[in-house]
Amino acid sequence: MFATATRNFVQEVDRGGLLIPVSSLNDTINLLTVVVKHKRFWVWQKPKYIPTDFNLNDILTGDTPIKPVVVETDFIKYNGTFGDNIQGTVDANFAKSNVSLEGKDSSKLQSSFGSLKKEEVDVQKLLRGSKDRVLDMSHGLVQQTKEKPRQVFGIVKERIVTTQPSSVIEEVQQGAQCGGALSLCGPNSTKVSLKENGSLSKDSDITMEIPIHTTIAYALIELEIKHDGHYELCLMPDTTGRFEVDGPKKGLLHVFGAPASENSNLTQELEQLKEHFQLLSALPATTRSSLLQQITKVMADRGALSSLQNVLEQMCFDKRPALGDDVTTTESQKQNVQAIIDLLEQSGQVDSRRVLSAFHLITSAMDEMTHDCLSVLGMCCSLTVLPALELLVQCVSGKGELPLSSSGLAALTEDVYEKTELLFASSNVSLKRDGNTVKTEISSLSGNRPLVLCIAVRGLASLANCD
Known part of the structure; x- marks a missing residue:
């Protein structure tokens, strides 16, 4: 806070x-x-x-x-005074199960x-x-x-x-609805269905002198x-x-990690990171769905996001941080971070450290985003919108234009397009419609923001990929 x-x-x-x-x-x-x-x-x-x-x-x-x-x-x-009104839906459809999560958050600091x-x-x-x-x-x-x-x-x-x-005064209103359906059936078994729906709301008002x-x-x-x-x-x-x-x-x-040049080749940078996105896409479908739900929740809380990427960074160097010893992190934040760590470690991959590194890549990119950019990205975390965003970031790193008639862009309704335009503008990338074509252009003084946006979107889209 x-x-x-x-x-x-x-x-x-x-x-x-x-x-x-x-x-x-x-x-x-x-x-x-x-x-x-x-x-x-x-x-x-x-x-x-x-x-x-x-x-x-x-x-x-x-x-x-x-x-x-x-x-x-x-x-x-x-x-x-800074405020957010965040609304998002995550849906996952698999062969034998359906899971959905809808959340509405509003906050004022x-x-x-x-x-x-x-x-x-x-x-x-x-x-x-x-x-x-x-x-x-x-x-x-x-x-x-x-x-x-x-x-x-x-x-x-x-x-x-x-x-x-x-x-410093923080007012938070949170509401969530979740629903799930799980079907189990076999050649000689009776079909069994389990359905669960629930809702949760939470208000908080904290004043710090x-x-x-x-x-x-x-x-x-x-x-x-x-x-x-x-x-x-x-x-x-x-x-x-x-x-x-x-x-x-x-x-x-010289210490490691000089800032990337403004003229660095975005396509080349993303190509070097391709293996990380492939690792996330290869995770079991249920794990990807759960990770997407959890990271969407964490994105709405800057403190939890920073804590998560710090924990992942230490784990990438074979250190096991003690979350309970972090006095700057709330119990709720610690629980959200731990839920993601558990999912990553139980992902079924032989080399879980590589998976940790891949997830650390996208959380680190998110943590570098501005508050406005991260908030808008959180609104776009759905299984239908993320593939469209991925096409647009490929456009940014490629030819710079894409036909609006492309099947993958069908999710860009007028409301979603406005959010997407704001998201890209917050990362120093202009998004303009020219007839039946959408064009992207990187600002001449963009720094690392376009790269950070592309990494975050491609990472989230890797979790949203359908099998």
Whole structure:
């Protein structure tokens, strides 16, 4: 809830900029706090930032601390309200069973941060104060971070803080109807039918009081660290932190996962990921149906989605995270995440790790989507609409146009087409009808958004494929 509010704040005031939203009220973010920047598994994923309990002076040698010069300015007065009305239906038809799930969700998140203040370190004076200073390379934090090549150090150079008590209010209304029919029959048996229908509704209204002087966003300056502990501040935006390789190997070790080029070939990128989609399509039909139902539910909850892809990432590296120890995740979110993990591990595949990796691919892409884009995608998660979306993403990565008379596009009714148009626009892809043809065009400054959209749609469509 707090993480969603701060993420919305950053998207509104500094989209594409340097500000990083604070994800937990437990994080203490002060100027010069050391933050570990962790590069992620897939190249399009934004880095993960892990605040530590230390500041720069704690990991320096010598007894003379660096005393930063701090400049304080008024920032903005911020109050924001974000809402969703999500409606979706999932149907699965198999040889001997039918399953359907229909859900209607509405939510409103109101963030009243009030007047905000910006605190900045004078970087020029910090640069002079850092001259000839050396990091204590035997410090536990330095040792543990250095051992992981995808992690680097940053220090907080700027933070946005509240100047008055504020609040975050979330109102949620959820309703669902489910129905199922299962038929069992054999050559010498009597036909048996079981039908079940149910409905569930849930309302919640949660208010979170935010104390004064709470940091809601911050910016970093990264460190380029030599093997002897000397360091330099990365002053240019395109310069990233790193650790120098210790020992006989010379040069600097770049962390894994540089952002994809804007001019990268989308078709080639998707071709390299084709095996992941094929793995999902090859899962048993009942497993695919259940996974589609569960992921549609998780998509409506940004916190649950982030938790899911973090768990999958750890499992891809043979780690078994303890969901019960995650204090930032609610019991409901933990249950939804665990249900998906159980389905993946019981999928019947010999190499379940490959299936975990394939599912992590699509959840990671979803987690990189904007709030609006993810909400619209959730509305389109049906067995009829997803194949049509898959045709359109193939169009995006292919010739850029497709006849509207194509049989696979029959599900694009006027209402669905409007949602699809909004979905693609949220990913920097224009969708236009020209007579009997639909044309797609990628924005010249699209970044990774078209790739992320294509991965998410193709992954969901793999679960929707009929045998």
